[in-house]
Amino acid sequence: MIETKDKLFGIVDLNARFELTKFKPVRAVLKSRWMPLLPILINLFMFVIILLAAFTGGLSAGNYNFGIMIVWILWWVLLMMMLVPGFSRAWCMVCPFPIFSDWAQRTRLFDVKPGKLGGLGLKWPKKLSNMWVMNIAFLVTTFFSGFMTVLPIATFILLGIIIIGAFVIGLIFEKRTFCLYLCPVSGFQGLYSQFATVEVRRKDWEICKNHNPKTCYVGNEKGYGCPWNRTPFDFQKNTYCGMCLECLKTCPYDNMAINLRPPGVDLLVDTKREPRGLDEAWKAFIMLGIAIVFYLAFQGPWGFFKDMVRGVTLPGYLGYIAFHTVFNLLIIPGVFFVFAYLSKRLSGNTEVPLKSVFTNFAYTLIPMGLGVWMGFSVGILLPNGSYILRVLSDPFAWGWNLFGTAQIPWTPVLTGIMGYIQGAILIVFFAFAVGYGWLLAKQIYADVKQAKRGFIPILTFLTLITLVFLWLFVG
Amino acid sequence: MKITKPIVIAITLVLTIAFVALVYFGMTRARGAPVAVPPLQRATLVSHYKTQSLDLTQDVALADWADIPGTAVELVYQAMIPPWSKGLIPAVTAKSFHNDTELYVYVTWKDESENRALGVGEFSDAVALMFPLSNDAPPSTLMMGFMGKQGVNVWHWQATQDTEFWSKKSVSADAYSDFLYPFEEQETLTIAKSPLTSAVSDLLAVKVTTTTAKATQNVQGRGVWDKGAWHVVFKRALKATNAKEDAAFAHGARKLMAFAAWSGDKGDRGGRKSISDWVQLEFR
Amino acid sequence: MKIKNEPIAVAMLILGTIVAIIGILGFENYRRSAEYTAELTARATEYGNWYPNTITIPYGKPAKILIRNIDVVSHGFALPDFQIAVMEIKAGESAVIEFTPDKKGVFPFVCTIWCSNRHMEMRGQLVVE
Ligand code: SF4
Ligand SMILES: [Cu+2]
Numbered sequence: 001m002i003e004t005k006d007k008l009f010g011i012v013d014l015n016a017r018f019e020l021t022k023f024k025p026v027r028a029v030l031k032s033r034w035m036p037l038l039p040i041l042i043n044l045f046m047f048v049i050i051l052l053a054a055f056t057g058g059l060s061a062g063n064y065n066f067g068i069m070i071v072w073i074l075w076w077v078l079l080m081m082m083l084v085p086g087f088s089r090a091w092c093m094v095c096p097f098p099i100f101s102d103w104a105q106r107t108r109l110f111d112v113k114p115g116k117l118g119g120l121g122l123k124w125p126k127k128l129s130n131m132w133v134m135n136i137a138f139l140v141t142t143f144f145s146g147f148m149t150v151l152p153i154a155t156f157i158l159l160g161i162i163i164i165g166a167f168v169i170g171l172i173f174e175k176r177t178f179c180l181y182l183c184p185v186s187g188f189q190g191l192y193s194q195f196a197t198v199e200v201r202r203k204d205w206e207i208c209k210n211h212n213p214k215t216c217y218v219g220n221e222k223g224y225g226c227p228w229n230r231t232p233f234d235f236q237k238n239t240y241c242g243m244c245l246e247c248l249k250t251c252p253y254d255n256m257a258i259n260l261r262p263p264g265v266d267l268l269v270d271t272k273r274e275p276r277g278l279d280e281a282w283k284a285f286i287m288l289g290i291a292i293v294f295y296l297a298f299q300g301p302w303g304f305f306k307d308m309v310r311g312v313t314l315p316g317y318l319g320y321i322a323f324h325t326v327f328n329l330l331i332i333p334g335v336f337f338v339f340a341y342l343s344k345r346l347s348g349n350t351e352v353p354l355k356s357v358f359t360n361f362a363y364t365l366i367p368m369g370l371g372v373w374m375g376f377s378v379g380i381l382l383p384n385g386s387y388i389l390r391v392l393s394d395p396f397a398w399g400w401n402l403f404g405t406a407q408i409p410w411t412p413v414l415t416g417i418m419g420y421i422q423g424a425i426l427i428v429f430f431a432f433a434v435g436y437g438w439l440l441a442k443q444i445y446a447d448v449k450q451a452k453r454g455f456i457p458i459l460t461f462l463t464l465i466t467l468v469f470l471w472l473f474v475g
Numbered sequence: 476m477k478i479t480k481p482i483v484i485a486i487t488l489v490l491t492i493a494f495v496a497l498v499y500f501g502m503t504r505a506r507g508a509p510v511a512v513p514p515l516q517r518a519t520l521v522s523h524y525k526t527q528s529l530d531l532t533q534d535v536a537l538a539d540w541a542d543i544p545g546t547a548v549e550l551v552y553q554a555m556i557p558p559w560s561k562g563l564i565p566a567v568t569a570k571s572f573h574n575d576t577e578l579y580v581y582v583t584w585k586d587e588s589e590n591r592a593l594g595v596g597e598f599s600d601a602v603a604l605m606f607p608l609s610n611d612a613p614p615s616t617l618m619m620g621f622m623g624k625q626g627v628n629v630w631h632w633q634a635t636q637d638t639e640f641w642s643k644k645s646v647s648a649d650a651y652s653d654f655l656y657p658f659e660e661q662e663t664l665t666i667a668k669s670p671l672t673s674a675v676s677d678l679l680a681v682k683v684t685t686t687t688a689k690a691t692q693n694v695q696g697r698g699v700w701d702k703g704a705w706h707v708v709f710k711r712a713l714k715a716t717n718a719k720e721d722a723a724f725a726h727g728a729r730k731l732m733a734f735a736a737w738s739g740d741k742g743d744r745g746g747r748k749s750i751s752d753w754v755q756l757e758f759r
Numbered sequence: 760m761k762i763k764n765e766p767i768a769v770a771m772l773i774l775g776t777i778v779a780i781i782g783i784l785g786f787e788n789y790r791r792s793a794e795y796t797a798e799l800t801a802r803a804t805e806y807g808n809w810y811p812n813t814i815t816i817p818y819g820k821p822a823k824i825l826i827r828n829i830d831v832v833s834h835g836f837a838l839p840d841f842q843i844a845v846m847e848i849k850a851g852e853s854a855v856i857e858f859t860p861d862k863k864g865v866f867p868f869v870c871t872i873w874c875s876n877r878h879m880e881m882r883g884q885l886v887v888e
Pocket of ligand 2: 878
C-alpha cells in the first residue's frame with residue numbers, strides 16, 4: 001500500500017481500506033480450493049454453450065444468437081460496468097480460458113501437486129514483458145468488430161483462438177504467461193483495474209519480511225506460487241494481479257487480504273518495480289480511441305462509416321483499418337503529446353523530461369476512458385438488453401423456450417433518457433480524471449505553483465474529450 | 476507424462492488443424508445444408524416483326540395468333556399481402572408481335588367458368604401486364620418495380636369492363652365493389668367509369684396501394700372465353716405517349732414484364748391473384 | 760473417509776464440456792424427430808431456398824411443421840391451398856405451423872416477404888399423401 005498524504009478532491013483519504021477478508025467465513029470460502037475452481041467450471045459450461053451457439057449460428061443473424069448476445073452484450077458490458085471498475089480482475093478469477101493449460105501444467109485440477117510445474121516452462125522475453133503485445137492484439141481484434149457482433153461464427157473464431165492460444169502458450173511458457181502478456185481481454189482489464197475499488201494486498205510487511213521462503217511466491221501444499229508471477233508480499237498495483245486467490249491459500253499467516261478502497265489509488269503508484277510506462281499509456285490511448293471509433297461506428301449517425309467497419313466493400317474496410325490504426329496509435333497520442341508539451345512549457349519546469357510528463361499524465365485517461373466505455377456500454381445494454389432474455393430461453397434458435405422468455409419482443413429500455421445516464425457517468429469519471437490529474441501534476445512538478453500551471457493544458461484536454469462525448473451522448 | 480517439445484508441437488498442430496477444419500465445416504454449413512441453386516432462369520417472350528395490324532372492334536382474331544409460338548409463363552400465388560386467392564391459376568401462355576408502330580400481346584389461360592358480371596360475391600376474371608417504367612429496373616425485382624422512383628405501367632384487362640365496353644351493356648345494375656390493380660386491400664366503390672374508352676385500364680403504380688388510372692388511356696384490348704379458356708389481346712402504340720407514364724418499346728429492344736391473372740369464380744379480386752416472375756420481352 | 764475432490768472436479772469439467780455438447784445435440788435431434796412431422800429451413804433462393812424443397816406429410820393426421828429461418832433476412836411462409844401462413848419469420852427465428860391436411864395432392868408453398876432479388880423463386884412443395 002502506498003502511503004500518500006494527498007487526498008482526492010481534497011477530501012477522500014486514499015489510504016482508507018476496508019478489509020473484506022477480515023470476516024472469517026469470507027476468508028474460509030476464499031481459502032477453499034473450490035474457489036475459484038467451481039465458478040470457473042460453471043463459467044466453462046457457459047462458454048461451451050456460447051461456443052456451440054456461435055458455431056451453430058454460423059453466418060445467421062447475430063441479434064438472436066446466444067453466443068453474440070452473451071459475449072458482446074452481457075459479458076462485455078458486465079466487464080466494463082461492474083467487474084473491472086468494481087472488482088478489478090474478478091473476471092480473470094473466474095475465467096475459463098486458461099483452465100486447460102493450468103491443468104496441463106499442474107496435472108491436477110483441484111489438488112495441489114508440489115514440485116515443478118509441467119510444460120516447457122520457458123520464460124517470456126523481458127522485452128515483451130509489458131502491454132505492447134496486448135495493445136496490438138487488442139487493436140487487431142477490433143479490426144473485426146464489425147463482424148464479431150453480426151456473425152456468430154466470427155465470435156466462435158475469436159474465442160477459439162483465445163482458448164487454443166491460452167492452452168498452447170501455457171504448454172510452452174511458464175505459468176500464466178498468456179494472461180500476463182498476450183490475452184486480448186487482459187490488457188484493458190489490467191489498465192482499468194488500477195482504478196478498481198477492490199484490491200488483493202498483503203497486510204503487514206513485518207510478517208512478510210521474516211517469512212522465508214515466501215510461500216506466496218514459491219507455493220506450498222495449500223496452493224501454487226503466484227501463477228501471475230507477482231510477488232504478492234510487495235506488489236502495489238492491480239494491473240497484473242489476476243485475483244486467482246492462490247496467495248490467500250499459501251500464506252500461512254493469513255497476511256493476504258482483499259480490500260475495498262477508494263477508486264483509482266493505483267494511478268499514483270510509480271515505483272521501480274511497477275513504474276508507469278509508455279505501454280500502459282498507449283493502452284490508455286488505444287482504449288480511448290477505440291471507444292470513439294466504436295461509438296461512431298455502432299451508435300453514431302454515419303451509415304457510410306458503419307458500412308466501412310462491416311466490410312461492405314474491401315477498399316472501405318481497408319480504409320477503416322488504416323484509419324483505425326493511425327487514429328489510435330498516432331493521432332490520439334499525438335494530440336495528447338501536444339497538450340503534454342504545453343503542460344511542460346506552461347509549468348516553467350525545465351528539469352522534468354517531457355517523456356515523463358507525457359507518460360504520467362496519460363494515466364488521467366484511465367478514469368476518463370473507463371467513463372467513456374461505461375457510457376458506451378450503457379448505450380449497448382439499454383437498447384439491446386431484452387435480447388438477452390430471449391437467447392437465454394432459446395440459446396440455439398432452435399425454438400426452445402427454457403424460461404418462457406423466448407417470445408419477448410425487442411424492448412429497448414429507458415432509451416429516452418439514455419443520453420443523460422451516459423452523460424452523468426461521463427461527468428463522474430471526468431471528475432475522477434481531473435482529481436487524479438491534479439495529484440499527478442503535483443507528483444510530476446516540483447512545487448504546487450508549477451503543478452497548477454502545468455495542469456491547465458491537461459485539464460483542457462480532459463474537458464475537450466468530455467465535451468465531445470457529452471455532445472455524442474446527449475446530442 | 477512429461478511434456479516435451481515434440482509433444483507441444485504435435486498438440487499445437489493437431490489443435491490448429493482441428494480448429495481450422497471445424498471453422499471450415501461451420502462456414503460451409505453456416506447457412507444450413509449446402510444445396511445447388513439453379514441459376515436464374517427467365518422466360519423470354521419474343522415479339523416478332525409482322526406486317527399486320529389487328530382490328531379489335533370486330534372480335535378477337537384468334538386465327539391470326541394460331542401460328543405464332545407461345546411462351547408458357549408460370550404463375551404463383553400472390554402471398555405477400557393477404558388475403559390470397561383460393562385457387563391458383565398455374566400458368567398463362569403469352570404471344571406477341573409488332574408491326575413497328577403497334578404492339579400486340581396475346582394471353583391465354585384455362586378457366587372453367589366465364590365471369591363477366593359483377594354482383595355481391597361475384598367477381599370478374601381478369602389479366603394484367605406490368606412493365607417497369609425505368610429501363611434499368613433492377614432485374615428480378617418485381618416488387619421493386621413498384622418501389623422504384625418511376626414505378627410501373629400496368630395494363631389491366633377485366634372481363635366486366637370488356638363486356639361494358641364492347642357490348643355496351645351494364646354488367647351490374649347497382650354500385651359494385653371493385654379493386655384497383657393490384658394490391659388494394661380495401662374494397663372500394665368504383666368511381667363513375669364512364670365514358671369507358673377501352674376494355675383495358677391503363678394504370679400507373681409507384682408504390683404498393685398507389686395504383687391510379689392514368690390521365691390518358693392508351694391501351695386497347697379484347698377478350699373472348701372459349702372452351703374453358705380465356706383469350707385476351709392487348710394493343711398499344713409501340714412508342715410511349717408520355718415516357719413518364721407509358722412503358723416504352725422499340726424494335727430491337729428488350730423490356731421486362733410480368734403477368735397477373737384473376738379467376739372470378741374463385742373469389743379473386745384485388746390482391747387475390749396469381750402472379751409471375753419477370754419475363755423478358757424481346758423485340759425482333 | 761476423506762472425500763476425493765480431484766475426481767469430482769475432473770468429472771465436472773467433462774460434464775460441462777464434452778457431455779454437455781453431446782447431450783445438447785442429441786437431445787435436440789430427438790426432440791425434433793419426436794415433436795415435428797417435418798422440418799423446413801428458410802433461406803433466400805441464392806443461399807439454398809426452402810430446404811428441403813419438397814416435404815411430405817400424411818393425409819388426415821395432425822401435422823406440426825417446424826420452420827426455421829436461418830437466414831439474415833426475414834422470410835415468411837404461406838401455404839395458400841390450406842390458407843395457412845406465418846407472414847413474417849424474422850432472421851434467426853423459428854415458427855411452428857399446425858394443421859390437419861384434409862385434401863391430398865401437391866401444394867405449393869411460398870415465401871411471403873420480399874427477401875432477395877430471387878424472392879419469386881423461393882417456393883417449395885408440400886405433398887399430402
Ligand atoms: S488474462 Fe485473459 S485468459 Fe487470463 S484469466 Fe484474464 S481474461 Fe482469462
Ligand atoms: Cu424469402
